Amino acid sequence: MKESGMLDFLLVVIAMANGGARLEAMDGGAPIPTEVAEPRVAGVEEKAPVTGAEEAPPGYEAPVAEAEAPLPYEAEQQVATGRFTTAVEVKPIMAATRANWIAVREFNGQDLVYVTHIWSWRCGLVALHYGVNGAEPEPWPLPACHEETNAPNAMLPDDGLPYRGYPLGSIETVTVKLIFDDLTVERATFNRQGAIIP
DSSP: OOHHHHHHHHHHHHHHHTTSOOEEOTTSOSEEOOSOOOOOOTTOOOOOOOOSSOOOOTTOOOOOOOOOOOOSSOOOOOOOOSSSOSHHHHHHHHHHTGGGSOEEEEETTEEEEEOHHHHTTGGGEEEEEEEETTOOOEEOOOOOOOTTSSOTTOOOGGGOOSEEEEETTOOOEEEEEEEETTSOEEEEEEEHHHHEEO
16 A cells, blocks of 8 residues: 555544544545445335434324322421331332232122222322222322331221222222322223232
């Protein structure tokens, strides 16, 4: 390779490293292209570059955010206690076990809707709301948190029953809205097939 050819080669390498600028050949020739064109495939339509998020599939409608009324609660301080009594401790558990929030059981000629799992982690919540078959969720009072015991989330006989009865076969969907003690809200809807237990 001639000395000027080697110099041209080095200048091309430097130009490529510096953002693809064009260089003039040392011998006064045409500009040396330093950007590499991507190969084109015959019969494939080129798409405009994607900016930001991917395109939505046909027929997709973005969910409309609900206008939530101000919550009538005060946010509690979020300190991990090791007792699972705050949202910072309970939210990850509830997120990982979302499929278990409620259960539907056919028993004794009724549909029973259980919220046992939610009650088991209630100390990180300020409220539970639920609705059946598309009804707007309404409050279901939570038992008190037993802070004075070694198991604050335990369900004691005086706490009541963690289920409600409905006519047999009447439950199609159950919507649950959890309000954590940091005032964040999570909502999920379950269908009968996904919630039914033997």
